Amino acid sequence: MFANLGTLLRYRGLIQSLVSRELKARYRGSVLGFVWSFVNPLLLLSIYSFVFNTIMPNTNDPRTRPYAVFMFCGLLPWTWFSASLTEATSSLISGGNLIKKVLFPAEVLPIVSVLANMVHFALGLLILAAFMIAFQHYPNPWSLPWFPVVVLVQLIFTLGLALALSALTVHFRDIRDLLANVLTLWFFATPIIYPYFLPTVERYLTLFRLNPFYHLAVSYQEILFFERFGHARSLLLLAVFSIGVFLAGYWLFDRLRDSFAEAV
Amino acid sequence: MTSAIELVNVSKVYRRYSGRHFATLKSALLKRSLLRDLRPNEAFVALKDVTFSVARGSTLGVIGRNGSGKSTALKLVAGITKPSAGTVKVTGRISALIELGAGFHPEISGRENVFINGIMLGLSKREVEERFDDIVNFAELREFIDAPVKTYSSGMYMRLGFAVAIHVDPEVLLVDEVLAVGDESFTHKCLDKFSELHRRGKTVLIVTHSLGLVERLCDDAVWLDAGEKQMQGDPKRVVGAYLTAVEETEKQQMAAATSKALQSATPIPPSGDMFRATEGRWGSREIEITRVELIGSNGQPSFVFHSGDSVAIRLEVRAAQPASDFVFGVSVFNADGVCCFGTNTDIENMASERIDGSAQATFAIDRLDLVEGTYKLDVAVHRRDGAPYDYHRQLYTFRVKSRTHDVGIFRPVHRWSFSPNVRFKIG
Numbered sequence: 001m002f003a004n005l006g007t008l009l010r011y012r013g014l015i016q017s018l019v020s021r022e023l024k025a026r027y028r029g030s031v032l033g034f035v036w037s038f039v040n041p042l043l044l045l046s047i048y049s050f051v052f053n054t055i056m057p058n059t060n061d062p063r064t065r066p067y068a069v070f071m072f073c074g075l076l077p078w079t080w081f082s083a084s085l086t087e088a089t090s091s092l093i094s095g096g097n098l099i100k101k102v103l104f105p106a107e108v109l110p111i112v113s114v115l116a117n118m119v120h121f122a123l124g125l126l127i128l129a130a131f132m133i134a135f136q137h138y139p140n141p142w143s144l145p146w147f148p149v150v151v152l153v154q155l156i157f158t159l160g161l162a163l164a165l166s167a168l169t170v171h172f173r174d175i176r177d178l179l180a181n182v183l184t185l186w187f188f189a190t191p192i193i194y195p196y197f198l199p200t201v202e203r204y205l206t207l208f209r210l211n212p213f214y215h216l217a218v219s220y221q222e223i224l225f226f227e228r229f230g231h232a233r234s235l236l237l238l239a240v241f242s243i244g245v246f247l248a249g250y251w252l253f254d255r256l257r258d259s260f261a262e263a264v
Numbered sequence: 265m266t267s268a269i270e271l272v273n274v275s276k277v278y279r280r281y282s283g284r285h286f287a288t289l290k291s292a293l294l295k296r297s298l299l300r301d302l303r304p305n306e307a308f309v310a311l312k313d314v315t316f317s318v319a320r321g322s323t324l325g326v327i328g329r330n331g332s333g334k335s336t337a338l339k340l341v342a343g344i345t346k347p348s349a350g351t352v353k354v355t356g357r358i359s360a361l362i363e364l365g366a367g368f369h370p371e372i373s374g375r376e377n378v379f380i381n382g383i384m385l386g387l388s389k390r391e392v393e394e395r396f397d398d399i400v401n402f403a404e405l406r407e408f409i410d411a412p413v414k415t416y417s418s419g420m421y422m423r424l425g426f427a428v429a430i431h432v433d434p435e436v437l438l439v440d441e442v443l444a445v446g447d448e449s450f451t452h453k454c455l456d457k458f459s460e461l462h463r464r465g466k467t468v469l470i471v472t473h474s475l476g477l478v479e480r481l482c483d484d485a486v487w488l489d490a491g492e493k494q495m496q497g498d499p500k501r502v503v504g505a506y507l508t509a510v511e512e513t514e515k516q517q518m519a520a521a522t523s524k525a526l527q528s529a530t531p532i533p534p535s536g537d538m539f540r541a542t543e544g545r546w547g548s549r550e551i552e553i554t555r556v557e558l559i560g561s562n563g564q565p566s567f568v569f570h571s572g573d574s575v576a577i578r579l580e581v582r583a584a585q586p587a588s589d590f591v592f593g594v595s596v597f598n599a600d601g602v603c604c605f606g607t608n609t610d611i612e613n614m615a616s617e618r619i620d621g622s623a624q625a626t627f628a629i630d631r632l633d634l635v636e637g638t639y640k641l642d643v644a645v646h647r648r649d650g651a652p653y654d655y656h657r658q659l660y661t662f663r664v665k666s667r668t669h670d671v672g673i674f675r676p677v678h679r680w681s682f683s684p685n686v687r688f689k690i691g
Contacts, residue, residue: 013383013388013389014383014384017379017380017383017389018380021369021372021380024371024372024376025369025371028412097363097366097367098366098367098384100344100363101344101360101363101366102344102360102362102366102367102384103342103344103358103360104384258345259279261344261345262278262279262345
């Protein structure tokens with residue numbers, strides 16, 4: 001397994017060119033290009049802003065103002081996460097030709113899905129920056145060094161899940177449908193559209209703390225939106241957990257690898 | 265001589281998961297049989313204990329009928345699948361021409377696809393850059409290289425895939441039935457490229473149905489049948505043995521087809537054109553044809569003959585009552601239903617006198633000068649006025665084989681001659 005992990009480094013060039021192909025191919029022929037990736041989050045953003053600012057202004061905690069910026073801080077990483085998993089899950093099946101007909105390291109496919117969506121995430125940060133400037137709400141510069149750490153933790157966590165799910169989907173196609181529903185639930189179970197410090201949330205804190213994405217969302221919000229980053233300990237714990245998830249995911253992938261060429 | 269590819273006692277079992285257990289995750293979880301279901305419950309043996317090696321710098325052809333495990337063997341050598349038992353050892357960089365352009369993405373340009381495909385096949389970006397012009401020239405796609413691949417014709421697509429794969433500069437090249445990728449001139453270019461690789465000491469493994477190619481290009485040939493190695497050695501000898509075996513199967517198929525036709529023969533004569541009617545059997549059976557055999561030059565019944573062989577059509581008949589009004593007839597139809605030849609004893613001015621009890625009639629052809637193909641036979645006994653005793657309409661099938669692929673129906677005995685200033689290479 002570790003020998004295989006080592007060869008992953010050899011495929012850097014391949015992964016790089018596949019990610020750029022993915023991005024190029026997606027926007028070839030469309031007028032608005034990469035903006036389309038943000039239409040969905042922006043739409044969600046405007047709906048939730050409308051609901052929480054205009055329809056139910058009382059439910060809107062004053063600390064989360066400006067709400068659009070607050071929500072975008074959690075929504076961007078979530079979009080990266082959920083889109084990565086959705087695409088990675090079908091990546092082996094849609095890339096079946098490569099696995100069956102070419103000597104091709106299969107793990108590259110889910111990894112490319114995650115990385116391509118990470119590029120979208122990075123581009124989304126530009127939109128977030130624009131929002132911050134528009135609303136005159138800036139992050140605390142002392143927290144910002146933590147930002148790459150959260151991103152890295154999320155990357156490792158997502159990669160682990162993506163590898164495991166993509167490998168299992170080859171055998172159980174219904175994971176794709178299952179995942180879509182799980183992701184919807186997961187979204188609402190994570191403090192993204194609502195802040196984590198609501199008393200109602202704190203009542204179920206033990207449950208919330210079991211949700212890995214809870215820690216990611218809180219970290220993003222504290223780093224990018226709130227004054228103080230106080231979630232470092234949990235984040236580091238999650239980092240350890242994520243490495244575990246990654247290794248487990250890779251192990252599973254490696255175990256099932258030989259069945260891909262026949263089962264895809 | 266060291267070998268570049270070595271298969272030792274290689275078996276490959278494809279597992280078939282029974283869909284009943286394995287259809288959904290839900291059922292697997294409910295029955296707590298997730299792990300058990302990940303194990304196979306049926307096995308299909310694609311390769312059985314196959315051992316062969318390819319010497320460095322030589323070209324090996326693998327032949328065999330469909331489903332004999334040729335492509336599986338190639339995939340094992342390429343490393344795409346792993347053997348269930350035994351070892352596969354390959355020394356040197358492999359390039360596999362198995363699925364051309366498998367990694368192409370339709371939306372992006374040929375140029376970008378060449379880079380990505382090259383990198384997928386193990387080149388670095390710089391190496392692709394160095395070879396880019398050669399690749400494009402070889403594929404003859406200079407004008408279209410910046411158009412998205414989805415606008416390519418299938419031929420262009422394959423040519424580009426072939427060009428990339430062959431420019432990977434492999435030490436070991438695996439080829440699966442891919443020479444049908446272009447027009448005549450492109451095919452020649454591919455063959456030249458193979459010869460060039462051969463000269464430069466590269467190892468080539470070809471899987472193909474084109475036996476001529478094997479005889480022409482290969483130093484060595486392996487014949488696989490039903491997953492087992494039947495023979496390895498000189499290509500001409502292996503191809504010959506393979507062809508003999510194919511003939512044997514064809515004989516069996518013809519025999520099966522014939523007995524099936526006899527059983528299901530419709531008793532009513534089809535109305536309309538005699539020469540268009542489909543198979544069937546009808547007549548009063550006052551004289552019955554009990555058996556029809558095609559006898560080859562060796563005196564044995566057969567269903568497969570070579571063009572130019574002698575053939576005898578032997579009818580066994582039985583007359584219930586002594587009769588004096590009878591005509592024997594035979595005719596041969598090709599696969600298109602065209603009557604190649606037909607005659608009967610009446611046409612040939614033989615006046616019938618008497619038949620009684622069991623009898624034999626033999627129609628001997630000294631030279632069966634038909635071109636390669638499948639033929640059907642009509643045999644009949646009828647009255648002089650045409651009223652049938654027993655008419656067997658296209659119930660008998662036989663095959664004519666020929667190493668020369670001439671066209672048409674009839675292959676007359678012939679000979680070319682030239683004035684002395686026209687010369688041909690000998691051999």
